[in-house]
Structures are given as structure tokens and as C-alpha cells.
Amino acid sequence: MQITPGPLSIAPLARTREPDAETMETAKQFEEMFLAQTVDEMLKSVGTGAFGGGHAEEQWRSFLARAFAEQIADQGSTGIAQSVARAIGAYEDADQGEGA
Secondary structure, rough: OOOOOOOOOOOOOOOOOOOOHHHHHHHHHHHHHHHHHHHHHHHHHHOOHHHOOOHHHHHHHHHHHHHHHHHHHHHHHOOOHHHHHHHHHHHHHHHHHHOO
């Protein structure tokens, strides 16, 4: 049996135009949340040093993790927000294509 490939019709997954400001802000907020959770998990695995641990450290660790996450996201070096913005754009384009 021989299988011959036929023409493929694959719609692009990401739009080529720049995402609007609202989409980028939403994507950046997602990136900050994701990074905050990641950094918080990393901070759980390191020694506490002179602080000694305890309940107060656990409470304040999330604030430190959020501050680190905001700084990392502001640098724009991870590419998470850009990927999320492209995905949002692809869903918007698909939704507009179905409604047409």
C-alpha cells in the first residue's frame, strides 16, 4: 500500500499583527502569576539562613516571590507574555473566522 500525501490546509496558529495593549497587559499578568508561583516553589527549597524560618517567613515569602516575578516579567526576557499574547490572538482570530 502506498500513501501519497495530499495538500495540507493548516491555518496559522498566531496572528502576524502586533497584539493590542489590553491583550499584552493580560499576558503580562499571566506571566507574573506563573513566575510568582515558580519563584515561590524555588524559595521553598533553599535554606532560610539567619531568618530561622517559621510562620512569618512563609507569609512573607509570597510577597518576595511576587516582587521577583514582577522584576523578571518587566525585563521581558522569558517570552511567556509574548507567547500568551500570540495564543490569545489566535483564539480571537479563530473566533472571528467562525462568526463570519
